[in-house]
Amino acid sequence: MSAGEGRPWTAWYPDGDVDLAASGLTLMDHFGATVARQPGRVAVRYFDGAITYAELDAMADSLAAHLRDAGLGPASTVALMLQNNPAFLVAVVAAWKLGAVAAPLSPLATSPELSHLLDECDADAVVILDELLQVHGSRVSRLRDRPVVVTTRTDFDGSPAQVGGDATSLARIVATRVDPVATELDPAWPAVFVPTSGTTGMSKFTVNTHANVEFDASVYRQWARLRDGAVVLGLSPIFHVTGLIGHVAVTLRIGATLVLTHRVRPDVVLDAIRRHRPEFTIAVITAYIGLAELPDVTPDDFASFRELWSGGAPVEPDVAARLGERFGRPIHNVYGLTEATSAVAAVPRGLRTPVDEDTRTLSIGVPVFGTTVRIVGEDGADLAPGEVGEIVVSGPQVAAGYLNKPMSTAEVFGGGRLRTGDVGFMDADGWFYVIDRSKDMISASGFKVWPREIEAALMTHPHVREAAVVAIPDQYRGQSPKAYVVLEPDASVSEYELIEFSRSILAPTKYPREVEFVAELPRTATGKIRRSALG
Known part of the structure; x- marks a missing residue:
């Protein structure tokens, strides 16, 4: 069975949940x-x-x-x-x-x-x-x-x-x-022009319609089983698509109360959590790391949440496990893009997130309601479970295109489907995994090497806090991996030790030939690592 044949992931949907379709509402x-119904309900706490x-x-x-x-x-x-x-x-x-x-x-x-x-x-x-x-x-x-x-x-x-x-x-x-x-309002009208993250160059705007925004807000509502009037914590920047949809749009969709704190400072956010007892949030993993590092944080602080959602940047399995233990609540991956108005895939409620042992990759979950995700080869044909290819999305949340960019729109949104530029695979049970961005692939001696696999391997070292891998020229191999590494506080490890550590757990074409230690990694405003700024 190919990734596009049927929709095997629907077997993981909770009983009683049904697929969503465009509602015709805004x-x-x-x-x-x-x-009209609840004029006195609090919309925002600040x-x-x-x-x-x-x-x-x-x-x-x-x-x-x-x-x-x-x-x-x-x-x-x-x-x-x-x-x-x-x-x-x-x-x-x-x-x-x-x-x-x-x-x-x-x-x-x-x-x-x-x-x-x-x-x-x-x-x-x-x-x-x-x-x-x-x-x-x-x-x-x-x-x-x-x-x-x-x-x-x-x-x-x-x-x-x-x-x-x-x-x-x-x-x-x-x-x-x-x-x-x-x-x-016509649901087909543009609601927001959202800048892309700009990890590989200057941002361009996506045209996200009122129908796109309403649909994905409804996905969040149903997937998380959010009650009308729930309390939502604004842990993501609301100028980014994750916070725009997972905080602002969800709030307007369900008549929620949105808790905002100006900037996302861990100590201020923790005070807001203790004060307002929110039920739902979604944030880049670095926001959770900041909260976990507060000395007085306890699982009781997060007792009002059923789950904690993380989107906007990859999550390493060891990091998710450590944070889940710290908070007493699981960290669940959500995969989305600005071009898809946020959510595309997520982990169903109450399920444990699987990890692919070969690539050390945490699953992004299964496609959300009303959404089809396919894995395609270079010829555009569907690939079988386990085969690696580009992730292609279709559904009511896919944006109308890029603003005033007809050639880019045709390339990315052509044929009514979104070519994400992300590379991954679907397993036999319908769970999806993202390996990397296609543009970040390293070609070493003709072999495809994915930076995220090397980064995940490096982060299993007890002294490594973060890692980012990029390609460097290699006269013999064409390209080789180079790692930029942030160490844990007060840790001491040499470049040689990390290279040998990587060599012991990665294939010969994959381990980094160079390691450079840095105080921090360059990031976008939303927390994504900017590999293009390295090297």
């Missing part, structure tokens, strides 16, 4: 229903502040009216340059009330990167933190007569309301009550 339909659904609705009306008066409407683009603040939800809902598109940008972007992003999405307005405006003011001023709305870290945190300032102040704008603003 998140604004669900949001409006919550406002330090000592709380915003109800009725208040969020009214604030978004005020901002939408302000932007409408500045000339924005359907098909306009509202860029967001914010941290994990309530202003993000106000701005997203306001954009959708206008029929506009929200474009979340990383607050960690450099000024040249910001210029590129603003040009790429053709922003008609920007909602930005004051501290970021101070850094990037000259870049933002290029928008000329387009509105720039400024918010602060302390807006909505429970401090006495500060509604002074000029007309660009978000606090002042939302303090002005207006008539409701609403636009009938």
Whole structure:
């Protein structure tokens, strides 16, 4: 049986769960229903502040009216340059009330990167933190007569309301009550332009429709069995697709309460966990590592969670096991992409995540509801279980394409399916495994060598905290692996020792020929290791 023949993974779906299909609804339909049914329910908790659904609705009306008066409407683009603040939800809902598109940008972007992003999405307005405006003011001023709305870290945190300032102040704008603003949304319209992670170059934007966003938020709801009104912890950056869907979209879908902490500082997050007892979160594994390193953290702190989800970056089996023991809750992998509006595959509730012994790879789970995943060869034909090829996805969450990039769209999204660029395989039971990115493959003496397999082997050494492997030129082999290694605190190990350690557990073509010790590995804003910055 090939990976595309039938859907063997559905055997792992919990009893009573059924596949999802596109609903024809948008998140604004669900949001409006919550406002009507539960206007006093808390939508966002932020330090000592709380915003109800009725208040969020009214604030978004005020901002939408302000932007409408500045000339924005359907098909306009509202860029967001914010941290994990309530202003993000106000701005997203306001954009959708206008029929506009929200474009979340990383607050960690450099000024040249910001210029590129603003040009790429053709922003008609920007909602930005004051501290970021101070850094990037000259870049933002290029928008000329387009509105720039400024918010602060302390807006909505429970401090006495500060509604002074000029007309660009978000606090002042939302303090002005207006008539409701609403636009009938077509599910096929773009909802968000989300930048790709930029691990291999400058970011481009995906066009994620209202149908995409509503569907994947519904996947999260059903897969995690989230009740309406659940408490969701914002542990991922909400400007990235994982947090955008797994926090913001899920909150609007189920009328949840979203707990935000501005930045994801472990001590501040732990305080929020103890205070608000959230039931669900998803985050890159480095966020969990930061929490685990707090000296006073205990499993009791995580008793309100049934499971902890990790997405956005690979998870090593030993790391997942260690963190699961520390928290008293399993860490479950979720595999997704910006191009698939977040979730593609995940571990079903209550199941143990299998590990492939040959590659030391933790499974990414099985395809989520309504989703088909195939493993294909270079000719595009389906491969049999166990055979390694490219991961190809189809389902209602697959984005419409890249913004103003027809050639890239045709290459990646052609034929109604998403070519992920990730390499992996499906086992005989329908579980999927990601080995690496196809672009990162090392060709050593004609053999395919995958960096992640070497990284996983290195991380079994007790003194290795992190590792990243890249190709280096080799006159004899063509290419050879080189490892960049972060050691555990106070650890001491030599390059020779690590090479010999790797040589003892890896094939001759795979062990690294060079090891360089570094204090930290370069990462994207969302925690992914940037191999392209090494070497």
